[in-house]
Amino acid sequence: MQLLRIARFLLLALLVTVVPASSYAQFGISINVGFAPPALPVYVQPQCPQPNLMWTPGYWGYSNDDGDYYWVPGAWVPAPYGGALWTPPYWGWNSGQYGFHDGYWGQTVGYYGGVNYGFGFGGVGFAGGEWRGGSFAYNTAVTRVNVSVVNVTYVNNTIVQQGIVANPNHVAYNGGPGGVQHAPNQREQVAAKQPHTMRRPMAGTRRMLPPPSRWKSKKQPRRQG
Numbered sequence: 665m666q667l668l669r670i671a672r673f674l675l676l677a678l679l680v681t682v683v684p685a686s687s688y689a690q691f692g693i694s695i696n697v698g699f700a701p702p703a704l705p706v707y708v709q710p711q712c713p714q715p716n717l718m719w720t721p722g723y724w725g726y727s728n729d730d731g732d733y734y735w736v737p738g739a740w741v742p743a744p745y746g747g748a749l750w751t752p753p754y755w756g757w758n759s760g761q762y763g764f765h766d767g768y769w770g771q772t773v774g775y776y777g778g779v780n781y782g783f784g785f786g787g788v789g790f791a792g793g794e795w796r797g798g799s800f801a802y803n804t805a806v807t808r809v810n811v812s813v814v815n816v817t818y819v820n821n822t823i824v825q826q827g828i829v830a831n832p833n834h835v836a837y838n839g840g841p842g843g844v845q846h847a848p849n850q851r852e853q854v855a856a857k858q859p860h861t862m863r864r865p866m867a868g869t870r871r872m873l874p875p876p877s878r879w880k881s882k883k884q885p886r887r888q889g
Contacts (some may be wrong), residue, residue, distance in 0.1 A: 667678045693756075693763035695724055699844070700762055701733050701755050706833040709783045712809040715816065718743050718801045719807060720750050724836055726764065731752035738783070744861050745767050747795050751855070752785055757840025757875060774855030777838030778846025780831040781806055787829025787846060791820070799805065 699758070701724040722738035734795040743750075746773045753767035754777035765777070784792020784806045793802040802809045806824045809817060829846050839846045848856070 668685050694725055694766055695728075695764045696761040697733075697755075697764075698761060700757075700840070701726075701836040704779075704781065704836045706834065707738075709808050710740070712740050712802065712807065712814055714810075715814050716751055717741060718741070718748070718800070719783055720767070721752050721783060721785050723753050723767075723781070723854065724755065738781075743800075744884040747771065747799055749773045749790060749795075749863065752779070752781055754779050755837035757837055762837055762840075770772050770855060772851070772855045772858065775848040775852035778829040778831075778844040779836060779838060780829055780834075780844075784824070784827075786827040787831065787844070788849065789851070790828045791827045793823040838839065857886075 690720050691837055704724075705722075712719070720739055720741055724733045726733050736873045748769045749772060751768050751770060751774040754765050755762045756765055756777055757763075766831045767776070768774070776786040776787075779785075783789050784803065791803055791805075792807045793800055796802075799816050801813040802814060803824070805816045805819045805821045811817070819832070827867070829844060831844055834841075835842060835844050838846060851859055851883065
């Protein structure tokens, strides 16, 4: 019994030591697919319904069961802690495969492949708002909020333009044939080494908007708007 208690203690100590170290590395590739994701659909951002919610843009997920991409709609979600900013996931081409790089929360916005998701995520950084003390201020030049309940706002078009990576075809992946050509800049490299927290809550978000056929087709990708 004494040996069992010691073994349990050592295992717990090992877990406590290992887990925080892994949180400093950018989430790596979680899946590889042999064909490119469809173009990003054009959609209208819903208004932020209450203060201090963060926009996490929609992206293409992939179902191994169906062998096809599916659309995960964008959502307003609470940040895991004050000052947290969201780095979106992205697909990146490598040696004929398209790998999915998961998103994460961190102190600064990191690299997301230069993919222009809109609404402040123009390809580099985030221009949709900023933390001011314990409150999040929304840049209404590029985000939609319910002004009757969200009072901390500002307008800054300059920062929006500075973060845009040209993507007229709404390409959803980085690198490779037809992909977005943007390598990590110094700021994005620094962000990759900072502490990270798990991606946005998935409950209620892994659904395709109706009709499903518009949002799931590897041969005939559709766009809204």
